Amino acid sequence: MSLLVDKVCVVNGAASTIGRAVADRFAREGAFVIGVDKDDHTVGNHTVRADLTDESQVQAMYDDVVDRYGRLDVIYNNMGLMDRGDQSVLDTSLQTWRTVHDANLTSIFLSCKHGIPHLLNTEPSGGSVINSASFLAAVGSATAPMAYAAAKAGVVQLTRDLGVHLARSKVRVNAVLFGPIETPDQRAVFDRNPGALEKRLVHWPMGRFGTLEEASGTIAFLASDDSGFITATAVPLDGGITEAFTVPE
Numbered sequence: 001m002s003l004l005v006d007k008v009c010v011v012n013g014a015a016s017t018i019g020r021a022v023a024d025r026f027a028r029e030g031a032f033v034i035g036v037d038k039d040d041h042t043v044g045n046h047t048v049r050a051d052l053t054d055e056s057q058v059q060a061m062y063d064d065v066v067d068r069y070g071r072l073d074v075i076y077n078n079m080g081l082m083d084r085g086d087q088s089v090l091d092t093s094l095q096t097w098r099t100v101h102d103a104n105l106t107s108i109f110l111s112c113k114h115g116i117p118h119l120l121n122t123e124p125s126g127g128s129v130i131n132s133a134s135f136l137a138a139v140g141s142a143t144a145p146m147a148y149a150a151a152k153a154g155v156v157q158l159t160r161d162l163g164v165h166l167a168r169s170k171v172r173v174n175a176v177l178f179g180p181i182e183t184p185d186q187r188a189v190f191d192r193n194p195g196a197l198e199k200r201l202v203h204w205p206m207g208r209f210g211t212l213e214e215a216s217g218t219i220a221f222l223a224s225d226d227s228g229f230i231t232a233t234a235v236p237l238d239g240g241i242t243e244a245f246t247v248p249e
């Protein structure tokens with residue numbers, strides 16, 4: 001496995017289960033990994049603690065990475081959060097809306113704004129940005145956390161615009177539409193609410209969670225030159241959910 005040999009890769013939101021799995025996968029593919037998170041962590045060859053909603057911290061993080069390691073090739077923007085107060089718009093406070101948008105969308109705006117100039121300056125110029133979105137950005141859902149879904153839809157449009165805008169510069173920008181990936185947090189949600197998983201599984205064509213290996217493998221592919229003709233798109237990583245119309249038997 002050697003998809004990312006000699007590439008310097010920033011994984012933002014690296015302390016999470018998916019972020020850690022992607023950082024590990026990047027390293028196994030030969031990358032030098034910088035793990036960034038607002039929480040204490042030990043992920044990556046070099047670890048950074050930064051609040052990615054704070055513009056000065058984002059800018060300082062990227063400047064420091066390039067000062068130290070001389071180049072930047074890949075940015076994986078994994079950070080995000082869900083908020084229990086984020087339900088129907090009719091019941092959601094403005095503060096919750098802002099918190100959710102800051103963590104899921106503004107952080108990606110800031111990461112692109114301050115990270116991409118370094119991709120453009122790396123010799124030879126180019127690189128790959130992968131932004132984490134959700135299948136909720138692609139469907140209307142009766143039960144969605146609506147601020148989160150709107151923020152992830154914003155990520156998809158930001159990705160599309162940047163991908164097209166930068167297409168001739170050899171910087172590629174893509175998003176992933178995650179479906180349910182098996183993480184301890186996901187499991188805990190369903191453990192707290194027995195029956196909720198069974199109701200949902202009917203609508204998941206594959207009838208299971210995605211694995212961390214499947215998620216990190218797809219992101220490593222999008223980070224690598226093997227995906228060199230893919231840009232400005234949102235890749236479903238959802239076991240077919242966004243394409244499916246399912247009727248309970």
Ligand SMILES: NC(=O)c1ccc[n+]([C@@H]2O[C@H](COP(=O)([O-])OP(=O)(O)OC[C@H]3O[C@@H](n4cnc5c(N)ncnc54)[C@H](O)[C@@H]3O)[C@@H](O)[C@H]2O)c1
Nearest residue numbers: 013015016017018038051052053078079080134178180181
């Ligand atoms: N797990 C799933 O099934 C699933 C489904 C759809 C989308 N996603 C998306 O995938 C990504 C990762 O999911 P996860 O389940 O591992 O989530 P998670 O909540 O475990 O991880 C998010 C990480 O981002 C970090 N983070 C949040 N705000 C930050 C900030 N301001 N600055 C720096 N770091 C910050 C957190 O500390 C955490 O380590 C998220 O964007 C999530 O929305 C996941």
